[in-house]
Amino acid sequence: MGGDFGPPVTVPAALQALASHSQLELLLVGYPDEIQPLLARADSLLRQRVHIIPAESVVASDAIPSVAMRHSHGSSMRIALELIKEGRADACISAGNTGALMGLATLLLRPLENIKRPALVSVVPHIRQGQTVLLDLGANACADSTMLVQFAMMGAVLAEEVMGIKNPRVALLNIGQEASKGPRHIRDAAGKIRLLDGLNYVGFLEGSDLLSGKTDVLVCDGFAGNVSLKTMEGVIKTFLTLMTGTGQTMKRSWWRHLVVRSMKGRLMKRFGEIDPDQYNGASLLGLPGIVIKSHGAASERAFAVAIEHAIQAVIRNIPEKISVRLDTVLARSDIA
């Protein structure tokens, strides 16, 4: 039900995902009256793998999370998370209120042992032909040093397990690279991370390193991560707009248009995953279940990508991997 468009986007996206994954079954939680008509023209074989779970309400996207949580009983978001808790679903995908999703998921599923709060994580392609795991992206506007250390460990597991990077490099996002720079909680986190056995910590990096490929995992609080990711999106959008030539100078030569289009294609091929349509689907890490947050503005294709992320997380059993890694690292190290 969530996101800017609701079922008209999420239901067709669900059908797309079902068509691509023959093992997939989807539970669509929401208002049956709004979902059913969108399934009417679907292939009957696909329809057999879709089940509508009725909900009585929908969490408003602009609701204050604490208020939304208090009135969440019977809501589609809460029911979807309860399905995980009850073992009836392996993952939950939502384009709804991020704060409420984070709060409800934490409340219902409870963080893994040794995790204070889950973090929202996504990957960003970098210039050295790889990807950087970025977390937190907004689940925790503020994070203390302990949380940053936990984010670092979770990010490293994701880089290793999903992206196949051996001994992934981990950096803390700061406003300077020198050890003396930045607020105390980030310097404290650096001190704690250095003590961790088995974490390849490479130091502080700055906003300019989001795409530089100097690290495999970039750790920050949710405010900084959100600002950095959205700044990146805004700059890319601005550049593509300027390149596509809304200006007068570009209108005159058709060949220039062709080259611009091919260059745009080139940039998009390399940085295609920066396109929200392609990299959509941030994972909420640190819970015993899989919860994927889609952009509210996600298109049908983008929401299908978020479902794809959920499938991959289920196949790779990410929560279990994180749990095991935390136990191992913390058992060998001197910090809690």
Next chain:
Amino acid sequence: MGGDFGPPVTVPAALQALASHSQLELLLVGYPDEIQPLLARADSLLRQRVHIIPAESVVASDAIPSVAMRHSHGSSMRIALELIKEGRADACISAGNTGALMGLATLLLRPLENIKRPALVSVVPHIRQGQTVLLDLGANACADSTMLVQFAMMGAVLAEEVMGIKNPRVALLNIGQEASKGPRHIRDAAGKIRLLDGLNYVGFLEGSDLLSGKTDVLVCDGFAGNVSLKTMEGVIKTFLTLMTGTGQTMKRSWWRHLVVRSMKGRLMKRFGEIDPDQYNGASLLGLPGIVIKSHGAASERAFAVAIEHAIQAVIRNIPEKISVRLDTVLARSDIA
């Protein structure tokens, strides 16, 4: 003496500025032995407007600000700021340790009445052919709601006085546009700014709006501002690198190279000021004197731009304008 290169960059930049401004006199504070040789070949008329003020030490760029301040007596940075305090200089330009410069400037010059802490501010060109004032850029890694309100007022004065924008729009950087989003101190700041008479507050904006032109002033704490600005720089650098074609596909066609070069020129013309060489020189607002922070990595040309910013700030008497505006707005409004 400051920055990555010291006198070999700052002294030639000083000579450049003197050549452009016949009324300008410059006091070069530092080690005479390092400065003098760099003036040897300068035009004798220019030399008459340069005065070397000897210093006994230099604040290390990687020193912890509080430690640097404690040992700052006799340092070039401190002496330069004392020259302002004593009325012997109108402005101070430094490429040195930002934290130390901010701390010493605050200690020696004392913030204006009604200003808790000065903020570092710069302007960023946006896609609608204008510029956005961004503050704080790193002077205060953390900022409470009162500081954010003061930043908003100072940014509005700068937009009005320096950029000539009538009734400039002011926004707070947040991780969502809805009033319920983000950490409490930012929501509190929004509440306070709304009560200000004569401030055109337009609400929360996100990182993606840094270049969108939706606001004339974008207000945030120094951590977020620094991360956003540096992310922007990093993304632009990445894009220009990709466009210039380090990749194989671009090597083959010379005509494509030509178009790329012209497009790069087009982007740089529009976003030239994003080039650190051109937009170098962040102002420390909120002090009774003019203090300009240059990038540590500034080139000769970039450092000359920072000197230019100082000259403009002196001509427009920015500190006085801010002081008057604060008195007026606060006298008419209900918040302190």
